[in-house]
Amino acid sequence: MIRKVRTHPSQNEALLFECSSPGKRAWQLPELDVPAVDAAEALGAANVRGEIPGFPEVSEVEAIRHFTRLSSWNYSIDHGMYPLGSCTMKYNPRINEVVARMEGLAWAHPYQPESLAQGAMEVMARLESALAEITGMDAVTLQPAAGAQGELTGILLIRALLEKRGNPRRRILIPDSAHGTNPASAAIAGYTVENVKSTDAGVLDLEALARAADGDVAALMVTNPNTLGVFEANIAQAAEILHAKGAMLYMDGANMNALVGIARPGDFGVDVMHLNLHKTFSTPHGGGGPGAGPVAVKKALEPYLPTPRLKRVRGKWAWDFKRARSIGRVRAFYGNFGVTVRALAYILAHGGPGLRNATVDAVLNAVYIRKRLEPFFDLPYPSPNMHEVVFSDDRQAKLGVRTGDIAKRLIDYGFHPYTVSFPMIVHGALMIEPTETESKLELDLFIDAMISIAKEVETDPELVKHAPHSTRTSRVDEVAAARKPVLRWKPA
Amino acid sequence: MLDACGAASAEDLFAHLPDAVRLRRPLDLEPGISEYEIADYFRARAGENADGYASFLGAGVYRHYRPVLVDAVVSRGEFLTSYTPYQAEISQGTLTAIFEFQTLICQLTGMDVANASMYDGSTAVPEAAMMAARITGRHRVLAARSVHPEYREALRTYARHQGMPVEEFDYAKDSGAFDLDDLERKIDGETAAVIVQSPNFFGVIDDVGAAAEIAHARGALLIMVFTEAVSLGILAPPAGADIVAGELQSFAISPSYGGPYAGIIATRDQFVRQMPGRLVGQTVDTRGNRAFCLTLSTREQHIRREKATSNICTNQALIALMATVFMTVYGKEGLRELALQNVAKARYLAGKLQTVFTGKCFNEFVVRTGDPESINKALLKKKIVGGLPLGRFYPELADSMLICATEMTRRADMDALSDALRPRLAAEEMA
Numbered sequence A: 001m002i003r004k005v006r007t008h009p010s011q012n013e014a015l016l017f018e019c020s021s022p023g024k025r026a027w028q029l030p031e032l033d034v035p036a037v038d039a040a041e042a043l044g045a046a047n048v049r050g051e052i053p054g055f056p057e058v059s060e061v062e063a064i065r066h067f068t069r070l071s072s073w074n075y076s077i078d079h080g081m082y083p084l085g086s087c088t089m090k091y092n093p094r095i096n097e098v099v100a101r102m103e104g105l106a107w108a109h110p111y112q113p114e115s116l117a118q119g120a121m122e123v124m125a126r127l128e129s130a131l132a133e134i135t136g137m138d139a140v141t142l143q144p145a146a147g148a149q150g151e152l153t154g155i156l157l158i159r160a161l162l163e164k165r166g167n168p169r170r171r172i173l174i175p176d177s178a179h180g181t182n183p184a185s186a187a188i189a190g191y192t193v194e195n196v197k198s199t200d201a202g203v204l205d206l207e208a209l210a211r212a213a214d215g216d217v218a219a220l221m222v223t224n225p226n227t228l229g230v231f232e233a234n235i236a237q238a239a240e241i242l243h244a245k246g247a248m249l250y251m252d253g254a255n256m257n258a259l260v261g262i263a264r265p266g267d268f269g270v271d272v273m274h275l276n277l278h279k280t281f282s283t284p285h286g287g288g289g290p291g292a293g294p295v296a297v298k299k300a301l302e303p304y305l306p307t308p309r310l311k312r313v314r315g316k317w318a319w320d321f322k323r324a325r326s327i328g329r330v331r332a333f334y335g336n337f338g339v340t341v342r343a344l345a346y347i348l349a350h351g352g353p354g355l356r357n358a359t360v361d362a363v364l365n366a367v368y369i370r371k372r373l374e375p376f377f378d379l380p381y382p383s384p385n386m387h388e389v390v391f392s393d394d395r396q397a398k399l400g401v402r403t404g405d406i407a408k409r410l411i412d413y414g415f416h417p418y419t420v421s422f423p424m425i426v427h428g429a430l431m432i433e434p435t436e437t438e439s440k441l442e443l444d445l446f447i448d449a450m451i452s453i454a455k456e457v458e459t460d461p462e463l464v465k466h467a468p469h470s471t472r473t474s475r476v477d478e479v480a481a482a483r484k485p486v487l488r489w490k491p492a
Numbered sequence B: 001m002l003d004a005c006g007a008a009s010a011e012d013l014f015a016h017l018p019d020a021v022r023l024r025r026p027l028d029l030e031p032g033i034s035e036y037e038i039a040d041y042f043r044a045r046a047g048e049n050a051d052g053y054a055s056f057l058g059a060g061v062y063r064h065y066r067p068v069l070v071d072a073v074v075s076r077g078e079f080l081t082s083y084t085p086y087q088a089e090i091s092q093g094t095l096t097a098i099f100e101f102q103t104l105i106c107q108l109t110g111m112d113v114a115n116a117s118m119y120d121g122s123t124a125v126p127e128a129a130m131m132a133a134r135i136t137g138r139h140r141v142l143a144a145r146s147v148h149p150e151y152r153e154a155l156r157t158y159a160r161h162q163g164m165p166v167e168e169f170d171y172a173k174d175s176g177a178f179d180l181d182d183l184e185r186k187i188d189g190e191t192a193a194v195i196v197q198s199p200n201f202f203g204v205i206d207d208v209g210a211a212a213e214i215a216h217a218r219g220a221l222l223i224m225v226f227t228e229a230v231s232l233g234i235l236a237p238p239a240g241a242d243i244v245a246g247e248l249q250s251f252a253i254s255p256s257y258g259g260p261y262a263g264i265i266a267t268r269d270q271f272v273r274q275m276p277g278r279l280v281g282q283t284v285d286t287r288g289n290r291a292f293c294l295t296l297s298t299r300e301q302h303i304r305r306e307k308a309t310s311n312i313c314t315n316q317a318l319i320a321l322m323a324t325v326f327m328t329v330y331g332k333e334g335l336r337e338l339a340l341q342n343v344a345k346a347r348y349l350a351g352k353l354q355t356v357f358t359g360k361c362f363n364e365f366v367v368r369t370g371d372p373e374s375i376n377k378a379l380l381k382k383k384i385v386g387g388l389p390l391g392r393f394y395p396e397l398a399d400s401m402l403i404c405a406t407e408m409t410r411r412a413d414m415d416a417l418s419d420a421l422r423p424r425l426a427a428e429e430m431a
C-alpha cells in the first residue's frame, strides 16, 4: 500500500560542537594589503575578547558533510506534496534563486545613491503595480517583512486614518476562525480584540457583526477565503455594515491563492489587506522564512503608508521620505527586497492568464481531494471549498486516534502532514491545501494514503497512534522539551 | 478530475461566488515569459544598479565576503523548500541547525539563550523593548541617539500605541560614545530599558558596562544592540547586558538592497518566557535518541493570540542558516582574524582622513568632509560610492559622512578615496 517511499540509510551526525577539533579550519583570507594592527592598541585592551569558548573548528569537507547530512533529515517541497493548509506550499522555481543572486541586485546597498539603484527601484515599482492590479487596490507598500508585520502595518494605517477623523476607536473584531497573528498584531497596534463567532456554516455572521460593530469598532479583520477554505460570500455586505459605522474592513490575504485572477478584494469592499509573497507568490519558506508581507490599500489610506515611498521624479525613481501623515517605518530600509525579486520573477513567468490558471488548478486540486476523502473523514462545514479543505477527526477520535496521529502516519506514506488542529473552530482539524503544484498522480497517492490510514484507524489504531515508524527519529517528546528546556549545547 | 468533482467545467468550481465579486476581465498583466527572458529582464535591472563600483558604505549593512559554502548549503532544496519545522520527525535537519544557531549566538554574545529569529535588527529592537516592559512592568524606554536611526524609527512605530514613551539620550560630541551624564539625567524609576548600540552608529565602541550599571541602579534593563556582527569576533561580549538585540547581515547575507536579513534576541535564562520568537529545544524520541523540536510555544501567537509575546510567525530561518554556515566556516580562529582584518583596513583609511570622533572604532568612522553630497557626486565619476552623508539623520553632522572599510575594501580604493578627499580637506582646513 505504501507506494511512495521505502526506508533508506541516513547517516548519523553529531552537533557541530561535538565534531570540532582544535586547529581545523574551513576559512581563508587574503594577505592583508595594509599594516596589521595590535588588537589591544587599536580597540582598547578592555574591549578585546579572548577565544570564544566552544565555537566550532571544522574543515571545509566536514562543514559541507555536516550540513548535507542534516539536510537529509528534512522533508521538503522538492521531495513531494507538502499539503500544509494555510501555508500554500507550492513549488519554488529555481530561476527565482538565480536572478535574486545577480550581482547588481544582491550586492545593492540600501544607501547607494538613487542614480545607482534604479534597477532595484524599478523591480519594486513593477511588483507594487502588479500586486495592485491583482488585488484591485490603489497603492502597495513592500516594506513589511512577513504577513504578521503586514497585519500590524495595516491596522496602524487604519488607526492613523481614524485618528485623523477624530477618534481611533478601541476595538478590532476578529472571527473565531482567524489565524493567531491577527489578534496578536491588533494588540501591538493598541487595540482590544473582540472575537466574533462564525455561523454554523463557518462563515461571517452578519447579524452578530451588525450587533458588534458600534462606534467604538475600528475594523473587522477577516480572512477570505476564510481558514476553512470557504469564500465569505457576504463580504460586500459586511463591508457595508462596517463602513456605515465608520469602521474599516481588513483582509488577511494569506489565502489569495484561491482568488488571483478570479476575484479582487478591492472590488468587494476591502480597505486594506496584506499578501504573503512566501505563500501565493512562491518565494521559498526556507524552513520558516524569510517572507514578505506587502500591504495594499485603498486611496484614503495611501497618505499613511510607511516611509519611504517610491515616486517618479523627472523620469527617474526616487525615495520620498517627507510624508507628513505616514505611520513611520515598520522596519529599516525598504523591505525584503530579495523576496520581492523572486515574487516578481514568478509573476513575470506566469503572466496574467498563467496566474489565473494557477488559481483554477489550486482550487480544482483541493475540491478533488475533498470529494475523494469525504466518505472517509468528517467534513464539519460542508459549504463549497476553494483552495483548501478542512476535515475533522471526529470519526477517528471515537477510536482513540487524533488528527496529530493521522498526520504522523502520513509521514510513513511519504508525505508531509497537513496542518493539524487549526482553525480552532474545527474540533481536531485536518487542514489540507494541495496548491496547483500537485499533479493528479501525486494527489491520488496522497488520497490513497489517507484512505489507507482511515482503514488502519479501524483495524490497527495502535499502528497509527505510534507513527511514524519509518523515520530515523521516532515520535518526539515535545512535552519533555517544554518542561525542562535545553535551548543550547553545552560541553558535557 | 472535473468529473470526480461533479463539475462540468473549471468555471463551475467558482459558481458559488457571488457574481458581484467576480473579476470578469483578464488581469491587466503581460503574458508569461520564459526562463531565459526572465534572466534577461533581471540582468538588465541589475545593470542599472551600481555594478563595479568601490563602496565605502556601511551604516548597518556591510560588504563582507560570502564563503561559497553558504550558498551551497542554503540552495539545497531540503533546506530551501521546507516549512517551519512543526513536524519534528521529518524536520530534524532544520531543527538541529537552529539548535546550533542558538548555541553559536549564545557563545558569541555571552548570553544564555537566543531565539531564531527576528525579521532584522531594526525589529529586534522594539521586540526587545516590549520584552523589557513585560519583565519590569514599566513603560518608558530610553534609547541612545547613537543607535541606528532607522532602528529608532521602527522602535517609535511599534511603541506608539503601547503607552511606551521613547526618549533619547545624546552622544558625547568629542568621543562619539554615548553621554553617560545625559543618561543619568534622563533615566528614572519608570524606565524599563536603556538601549545602546556598540559599535554604535558612528562606528565607536561604547562602554556598555557603564550604561548597564546606571540602568541597573535604577531597576531598568540594559538592551545592547549590534549591527556589525563581525565585530563580535574580536570585541568582548557586552558586559551587563540583559537583552542583546542584533542584526546578522554581516554573516554572509548579501546587502540585497535592504533585506532579507536576520535579527536575533538573546537574553538570560530567567527571561526566556518573556522572549519573542521561535525556540528549538533538545529532547528525546520514543527510542531515547536525542531529538529536537520547537518549544515554549505557549509564548507564541498561534497559542496565546492577543496575549502572545510577539505577533511574529514567519521569520528569517534560511537567513539564520546562512549565518550558521558562515560561523562554521570561520569558526573560532577565523572570525577573530576576519575581525582583525576589518580593524586594520579601517585604521589604515582613518589614518589618512580627518575623523570627527576620538572614540575607538571597529570598521567604520565619521569623517568631516564638508558638503558630503557633492563630494559623493564627484566620487561617482571615479567609480567610487562614498560614505553615508549624515545630515539626513544628524543635522549637526551635515558636514560629515560615515565611512566603512571591511576585509573586501582594497588598499588601492582607499588610497583613491583619500586622494579624492584630500584637496577638499586641505581647503576646509584653510577656510
Ligand SMILES: Cc1ncc(COP(=O)(O)O)c(C=O)c1O
Pocket: A086, A087, A146, A147, A148, A149, A179, A181, A182, A223, A227, A252, A254, A255, A276, A291, A293, B312, B313, B314
Ligand atoms: C491565515 C494566515 N494569516 C496570517 C499568517 C501569518 O503570516 P506570516 O507567517 O507571514 O507572518 C498566516 C501564516 O502563517 C496565515 O496562514
